[in-house]
Amino acid sequence: MSNFRRQRRKGVAMTAAWLYFRFPLSLRMVEEMLASRGILVSHETVRQRGLTFGRGIADQPRRRAPQRGDNWHLGEVVLNIAGKRQYLRRTVDRVGFVPNVLCRAGAMPRRPSACSANC
Structure with missing residues (x-):
């Protein structure tokens, strides 16, 4: 063989x-x-x-857990849920891993806070 x-x-x-x-x-x-x-x-x-x-x-x-030096891409979508505007944010690292999805009612700040960068 x-x-x-x-x-x-x-x-x-x-x-x-x-x-x-x-x-x-x-x-x-x-x-x-x-x-x-x-x-x-x-x-x-x-x-x-x-x-x-x-x-x-x-x-x-x-x-494959995300490392500190990885590049992260941020996607944002605005949804209407029960007549209220909701912001859906999704982060994706360089290998396509989606560590978290965040949905909240208020407008989101443009720059992530120190807590979300370390999480």
Whole structure:
């Protein structure tokens, strides 16, 4: 068997293990989901990869937590809810993570306060 096929199988099994840990799916559901896409992986392979690499997969979202030097983009939308004007602000960091969404009735200041910069 060529090295390319072996590497490809490892990647498929790692993707299956990632699906198992990232979403509330059973091992057999992951197997069926990939089989519907034409990818044959047994639930036992997913379980073995999960035992081997599960901690690293589970820690991934924590590693992507926003850092102090990240660029943040701010989006603002004005909504009318029950006849009252509401301001919806959404921040997005450079990798697309949405840490918080803020909705309040009054107009928002143009510059964020020191508290919101550290939160």
